[in-house]
Amino acid sequence: MLLNLDGDGELYLQLSRALKAAVLEGRLVAGSRLPATRVLAQDLGLSRNTVVAAYELLCAEHLAVARVGSGTFVGGDTSPRRSGRVRQERVDAQSTYAARLRSLPPLPLPMRRAGTAINPQYGEPVTHAGLFTAWGRALASAAARADPGYPSAQGAPELRAQIAAYLGRRRGVVCAADDIVVVNGTQQALALLARVLLDEGDRVALEEPGYALAKHCFVAHGARLVPVPMGSDGFDVAGLPDPPIKLIVVTPSHQFPLGVAMSLPLRRALLAHAARTGAWIAEDDYDGEFGFEGRVLPALRSLDEADRVIYIGTFSKTMLPSMRLAYIVCPRALRHDIVLARRVMDLASPGIEQQALARFMASGAFDRHLRRSAVELRRRRHALIEGLDRHAAGRITVQDSGTGMHLIAWLPGFDGAAVQGLIDTAAERGLGLHSLAPHYETPPPVQALLLGFAAASVAQIHQATRLLGECLDAVERSQSVKPHRRRVGG
Amino acid sequence: MLLNLDGDGELYLQLSRALKAAVLEGRLVAGSRLPATRVLAQDLGLSRNTVVAAYELLCAEHLAVARVGSGTFVGGDTSPRRSGRVRQERVDAQSTYAARLRSLPPLPLPMRRAGTAINPQYGEPVTHAGLFTAWGRALASAAARADPGYPSAQGAPELRAQIAAYLGRRRGVVCAADDIVVVNGTQQALALLARVLLDEGDRVALEEPGYALAKHCFVAHGARLVPVPMGSDGFDVAGLPDPPIKLIVVTPSHQFPLGVAMSLPLRRALLAHAARTGAWIAEDDYDGEFGFEGRVLPALRSLDEADRVIYIGTFSKTMLPSMRLAYIVCPRALRHDIVLARRVMDLASPGIEQQALARFMASGAFDRHLRRSAVELRRRRHALIEGLDRHAAGRITVQDSGTGMHLIAWLPGFDGAAVQGLIDTAAERGLGLHSLAPHYETPPPVQALLLGFAAASVAQIHQATRLLGECLDAVERSQSVKPHRRRVGG
Numbered sequence: 001m002l003l004n005l006d007g008d009g010e011l012y013l014q015l016s017r018a019l020k021a022a023v024l025e026g027r028l029v030a031g032s033r034l035p036a037t038r039v040l041a042q043d044l045g046l047s048r049n050t051v052v053a054a055y056e057l058l059c060a061e062h063l064a065v066a067r068v069g070s071g072t073f074v075g076g077d078t079s080p081r082r083s084g085r086v087r088q089e090r091v092d093a094q095s096t097y098a099a100r101l102r103s104l105p106p107l108p109l110p111m112r113r114a115g116t117a118i119n120p121q122y123g124e125p126v127t128h129a130g131l132f133t134a135w136g137r138a139l140a141s142a143a144a145r146a147d148p149g150y151p152s153a154q155g156a157p158e159l160r161a162q163i164a165a166y167l168g169r170r171r172g173v174v175c176a177a178d179d180i181v182v183v184n185g186t187q188q189a190l191a192l193l194a195r196v197l198l199d200e201g202d203r204v205a206l207e208e209p210g211y212a213l214a215k216h217c218f219v220a221h222g223a224r225l226v227p228v229p230m231g232s233d234g235f236d237v238a239g240l241p242d243p244p245i246k247l248i249v250v251t252p253s254h255q256f257p258l259g260v261a262m263s264l265p266l267r268r269a270l271l272a273h274a275a276r277t278g279a280w281i282a283e284d285d286y287d288g289e290f291g292f293e294g295r296v297l298p299a300l301r302s303l304d305e306a307d308r309v310i311y312i313g314t315f316s317k318t319m320l321p322s323m324r325l326a327y328i329v330c331p332r333a334l335r336h337d338i339v340l341a342r343r344v345m346d347l348a349s350p351g352i353e354q355q356a357l358a359r360f361m362a363s364g365a366f367d368r369h370l371r372r373s374a375v376e377l378r379r380r381r382h383a384l385i386e387g388l389d390r391h392a393a394g395r396i397t398v399q400d401s402g403t404g405m406h407l408i409a410w411l412p413g414f415d416g417a418a419v420q421g422l423i424d425t426a427a428e429r430g431l432g433l434h435s436l437a438p439h440y441e442t443p444p445p446v447q448a449l450l451l452g453f454a455a456a457s458v459a460q461i462h463q464a465t466r467l468l469g470e471c472l473d474a475v476e477r478s479q480s481v482k483p484h485r486r487r488v489g490g
Numbered sequence: 491m492l493l494n495l496d497g498d499g500e501l502y503l504q505l506s507r508a509l510k511a512a513v514l515e516g517r518l519v520a521g522s523r524l525p526a527t528r529v530l531a532q533d534l535g536l537s538r539n540t541v542v543a544a545y546e547l548l549c550a551e552h553l554a555v556a557r558v559g560s561g562t563f564v565g566g567d568t569s570p571r572r573s574g575r576v577r578q579e580r581v582d583a584q585s586t587y588a589a590r591l592r593s594l595p596p597l598p599l600p601m602r603r604a605g606t607a608i609n610p611q612y613g614e615p616v617t618h619a620g621l622f623t624a625w626g627r628a629l630a631s632a633a634a635r636a637d638p639g640y641p642s643a644q645g646a647p648e649l650r651a652q653i654a655a656y657l658g659r660r661r662g663v664v665c666a667a668d669d670i671v672v673v674n675g676t677q678q679a680l681a682l683l684a685r686v687l688l689d690e691g692d693r694v695a696l697e698e699p700g701y702a703l704a705k706h707c708f709v710a711h712g713a714r715l716v717p718v719p720m721g722s723d724g725f726d727v728a729g730l731p732d733p734p735i736k737l738i739v740v741t742p743s744h745q746f747p748l749g750v751a752m753s754l755p756l757r758r759a760l761l762a763h764a765a766r767t768g769a770w771i772a773e774d775d776y777d778g779e780f781g782f783e784g785r786v787l788p789a790l791r792s793l794d795e796a797d798r799v800i801y802i803g804t805f806s807k808t809m810l811p812s813m814r815l816a817y818i819v820c821p822r823a824l825r826h827d828i829v830l831a832r833r834v835m836d837l838a839s840p841g842i843e844q845q846a847l848a849r850f851m852a853s854g855a856f857d858r859h860l861r862r863s864a865v866e867l868r869r870r871r872h873a874l875i876e877g878l879d880r881h882a883a884g885r886i887t888v889q890d891s892g893t894g895m896h897l898i899a900w901l902p903g904f905d906g907a908a909v910q911g912l913i914d915t916a917a918e919r920g921l922g923l924h925s926l927a928p929h930y931e932t933p934p935p936v937q938a939l940l941l942g943f944a945a946a947s948v949a950q951i952h953q954a955t956r957l958l959g960e961c962l963d964a965v966e967r968s969q970s971v972k973p974h975r976r977r978v979g980g
Contacts (some may be wrong), residue, residue: 002662003787025793027658029711039861091823092734094687094770101686101830109640127638136633143626148617148945150599150811168517172492184674188836193720196591197584217834246584278583279790298492307577308574321640322841333581340591344707345892351812363734455638 001035002027012053013045020055023063023074034064034072060367065272077162100220107212108438116432120384120464121450122257122406125209125317125332126373134365135319135356142356152341155182155327163313163327164363170289170370172298172310175329182340186284186323189312190214190249192328192345194221196248196337205248207235211284214249223247224236227441230255234262235275244277252300252334254287256402257439261401267300281332282310289370291403292378302348307331315357317405317454318370323356325349373454377405380453380461387465388451395472396449405454408436414447422449422475431467452456491525491533492517501536503647503798504545509544513564514552524554524562553841579730590710596930597702603922610874610954611922612747612896612942615807624855625809625846632846638667641841643833644819649844652851653803653817660779660860662788664802666821672839674814676774680704680739682818684711684774684836687737695738701746701774701930704739713737717931720745724752727763736765742790743778744894747929747940751891757790765796770821772800777807779860783866798820804845807895807944808860815839815847828861846978847892867895870943870951877955878941885962886939895944904937912939912965921957 003022005014012111022028024096035043039052044051055072055448056064058064066072082292090228093099154160167173181190190213200222206215208227218225228239235250250270252262263271274281283300291297301311311329319325330338342348360366381400390397411419419435436448493512495504512609513520521970525533527541534541546564548554556562574873581860582590605608645652650667680703682784688694690712696705698717708715718729725740740760742752753761764771770959773790782785801819809815850856871890878888878899890897901909909925916923926938943951 003661004788026664027662029655029658032655032659035857043861057593089822092828094824095685095689095692097831098684098687098827101827102833104830107833110941122638124638135842139629139633140626142620143629146622146810146812148614148810148812150613151804151814165519165522168512168519169522170492172517174516184836184840187834191835195585195587197588198588199585202585206492211836213834220831220834227646251889253658280645296492298494299651316640320636320841321708322640323636324641324836324838332577332579337583337588337591340594341587341595343705344591344677344710345681345835346674346814347703348814350674350814352808353626353840353843368527371533391902418742488617 001040001380002255003044005044012050012057012211013046013202015046015050015054015056019058020061020063023058026183028074030074032074033070034074036071059468091210096222097220100222104216104219105438107216108219108434114426115430117430118456118460118464118467120451120453120456120461121427121432121434122450122454124321124452124455125318125319125405126376126380126454128372128376131319131369134369135360138356138360138365139352141353145355146352151348151351151354155180156351156358159361160327162358166361166366167299167311167313167329170296171285171313172302174302175311175331177333179329179335180334181328181330181342182354183326183328184346184349185316185321185326185341186314187213187217187309188342188345189286189326189328190217190220190282192341193247193280193310194218194223194340195341196334197280198223203243203244205240205245205279207250207255208441209257209436209444210249211251212439213398214284215441218249218356227334230258231266234260234266235270235271236266240273245279247280247282248274249282250300251282251284251286253285253297254401256284256286257406257408257436259399259401259404259408261297261403262300264341267303267429270305271300271308274308280334281308281309282312284312285311286314287404289318289375290377290405292381296403301329307333310334318366318373320449321358323353323357325353342438351384374470377454379458381407383458383461384451384453384465387462388468391465391469392472392485395476399448406452409450409451411447416443416447418475419447419449421478422471425465425471429467429471431464431471433468491530491959493534495534496555498527502540502547505534505536505544505546510551510553515756518564520564520566520604522564523560524564525560526673533749538633540779545757559673561818571717575653586712587710590712594706595928596707597706598924603917605919605920606917606922608946608949608950608954608957609922610941610943610946611924612940612944614811614868614942614945616794616870616944617897618862618866621809621859625850626861628850628855629842632842632849635845636842639671641838641844643838644829645839646668646841646844646848648848650817652848655794656820656851656856657801657803658792660804661775662787662792664792665801669819669822671818671820671832671842673816673818673832674836674839675806675811675816676776676802676804677703677833678835678898679800679816680772680774680820682828682831683737683770683800684708684975685831685835686824687770688713692736694736695730695769697740697745697925699747700739700932700933701741702867702929704774705931715976716751721749721756722750722757725760728761735769737770739772739774740790741774741776743775743787744891746774746776747896747898747926749889749891749894749896750810751787751893752790757793761790761794761798764798765965769798771798771801774802776804779808779893780864780870780895791819792932797807797823800824802975807857808856808863809847810838812967813841813843813847867944869948870946872895873948873951874941874943874955878958879953881955881959882962889938896940896942899941901937901938901939906933906937908965909937909939911968912961915961916957919957921954921961921963923958 003018041048041051064072128226159182164177167417203226204218205226222437281299300307314326423433434450493508531538531541553565554562608645650670654667694708694713698719737832791799887900915925924940
């Protein structure tokens with residue numbers, strides 16, 4: 001405890017004054033426990049009686065309360081904190097970066113809608129109590145073996161070796177542990193690429209519609225965005241303008257948010273374009289692990305013979321988003337710069353978590369969890385598609401490529417206001433829905449909902465589709481009398 | 491497992507060809523275990539007999555080995571991987587940021603010197619088996635209660651509340667949980683400040699000598715560095731040039747690396763300067779928690795009435811550097827920008843670790859660990875000072891402000907080559923030493939060693955000082971005949 005005795009008079013009075021000042025200035029928070037008298041006496045080199053006397057004085061002044069058997073607590077009715085600080089609530093943006101940050105629209109984050117019990121949201125993976133227990137055990141075991149020092153900026157070699165083996169086995173990506181850089185989530189991978197690849201004004205091509213946090217990252221960085229409209233079979237380089245693009249960010253396995261898988265001809269065209277123009281391709285393979293009917297597509301990186309694809313994989317969808325662990329498979333020529341940038345950005349990823357994950361993967365527990373997740377996802381996806389067919393057929397059109405963890409329910413005939421009406425109606429009935437529109441730069445030609453099937457049980461999905469059907473009924477009834485619907489109709 | 495059957499002929503032959511391709515292309519790594527036949531059959535929707543037959547064929551071709559009771563493994567003598575990829579080893583820096591990164595000198599990182607048994611190094615905290623066990627338990631318990639979703643960009647409210655209470659109690663800093671942003675280590679705090687406060691060409695004042703990773707962060711960002719020479723009682727704003735500085739980075743509690751504590755008059759002058767010129771002050775309080783003889787100094791932030799001090803605290807020295815958890819106490823006017831920048835940089839800090847730390851602090855375990863660490867640090871510091879006095883008196887001069895976890899041993903009469911000779915001699919005898927020189931921008935006027943006393947036991951410190959004495963003897967003997975010493979002497 002930080003206390004300054006003023007040297008004036010008896011020690012217990014000095015200590016009492018110092019404690020009183022700490023309470024009145026708000027340094028000791030109301031309700032918090034004061035140290036045991038023995039402990040404080042030892043810390044300050046005073047006799048225990050001195051501390052006891054000072055505490056008694058504090059209690060007499062109602063600045064503290066002694067509770068028998070549990071100690072002395074800072075009084076709850078002390079005057080409000082006074083820090084004497086003049087707090088300026090707002091200043092002009094202090095850098096162009098901050099100014100650009102302030103200009104960004106709100107993020108469509110995959111959050112559960114407050115007050116809704118049923119959330120067919122996207123973005124959260126399949127979890128179950130067994131996963132949390134197993135992961136907790138892995139963490140505790142790694143903590144017991146932890147190296148107390150600073151972790152490697154590139155990532156723990158044991159984890160990188162496991163990731164390399166996993167990528168070969170399940171994503172068709174052949175790489176060595178040395179090609180991999182462990183990062184804190186896909187977002188850090190994107191932020192590193194902005195730093196290492198892009199000067200202000202450089203052009204970066206992004207899918208439209210696309211992942212809003214990627215847009216935000218590159219806009220804040222000062223890059224010029226080139227949105228490329230998504231076709232029915234993926235991102236088409238034919239849509240790129242003539243002058244060369246420095247970086248092209250794609251989600252070829254399962255486009256976010258549309259769910260389209262990029263066709264092989266478009267993949268080859270994209271790789272040829274990169275090889276020819278010297279563009280870099282960032283492949284964000286956020287949920288490519290999961291495929292259902294038919295085969296899973298190998299990653300774009302597996303076809304990349306010119307070493308232009310920067311592959312980004314994440315454990316947010318295969319384990320837990322709260323882990324904040326992802327990785328980059330770096331083209332050889334960029335690896336050193338990415339590691340240097342990572343060190344300057346935040347030194348390294350947490351050591352214990354990396355060791356825990358390496359062992360979790362080496363033990364086979366990760367593969368078992370993936371298989372279990374795939375089985376569960378198949379059941380949930382089936383329940384969603386079947387429920388939509390039963391309760392919403394003819395009013396929505398499902399678009400689904402048979403991979404990933406969410407699908408799109410198109411709402412032909414809806415405008416933005418009608419979608420908002422549907423979302424509001426659903427929220428009143430305890431159902432959380434998310435519109436596709438915020439993922440577009442400009443208002444979308446057709447409205448839709450993003451429906452995730454990973455984070456809700458089959459029973460919840462049954463209930464969700466039933467509720468959605470009811471909400472569609474309700475919105476249709478109310479809309480038939482609303483002016484904007486009449487205008488659309490007329 | 492990612493396998494594409496070619497549809498040609500019998501299924502077991504198709505599967506065997508697909509597996510063979512995966513092995514030969516390096517997607518299946520030599521020595522790794524193939525999935526159990528039951529599991530692969532289920533994954534691919536084939537009969538188990540088909541998989542068994544394919545595995546047998548693979549074994550017959552020596553591409554796999556069946557081990558009774560443990561499964562089938564990819565053969566260890568497969569041909570080298572062929573990815574067909576043309577790997578360019580190096581390209582020109584792709585951004586000015588990358589170019590600046592490449593131009594930076596090597597970092598003086600606090601690493602154990604390879605092959606040395608005794609390491610009085612700086613940078614690592616006091617640890618003991620009990621801490622790892624307790625932390626592992628806290629992690630496992632937090633994992634069991636984990637929220638599967640994305641954590642808050644500002645940091646877990648529970649953890650921020652604990653940090654606010656801790657700062658009031660032990661660092662004299664009055665703040666609310668809402669003023670705090672949790673980050674991945676001090677380095678991320680610095681990287682965020684660069685983004686939010688500095689445009690390219692803006693001036694940032696740094697202590698000289700100072701923390702190399704801070705320099706690297708700001709140089710890479712494109713800021714102009716203004717080094718301010720350290721006086722005997724700290725950073726003196728009188729040393730700043732006239733044109734205003736945007737950001738001033740200081741370590742007032744225990745200057746890194748010199749160990750000086752900034753005097754009260756200099757603190758007041760610095761705060762007045764900031765209030766007058768509108769400069770921001772980043773207070774890096776990396777080990778201010780630990781003080782020995784006399785009282786611990788409250789943080790500079792506790793005196794800051796104009797809300798210009800951005801306080802940075804870390805758990806790297808009070809818990810473990812591998813945790814990568816630190817925090818910023820933000821001036822009100824900057825908080826929103828810092829949270830936005832953090833979200834774009836890497837979204838959030840890991841959720842389970844934040845919850846574990848919040849409970850570790852709330853339970854009193856953190857305060858107990860701090861007290862135990864302080865007792866141990868006091869013993870180790872005493873052993874170091876006493877050992878230096880016994881074995882190196884007259885040849886080194888100890889500088890120590892009575893706080894922190896390292897001290898400076900000045901080596902009057904040594905030049906850079908002589909210090910390197912001393913370090914090499916020590917390494918031969920199993921003693922790891924670190925020079926002060928790499929922490930200077932230009933060669934220092936007097937050479938010195940940085941000696942940490944946190945990460946070595948009292949017995950190791952006894953041995954380290956004895957060895958250091960022997961090395962000083964050896965270097966003096968050899969130097970008396972070396973030309974550069976004669977030149978210096980003559």
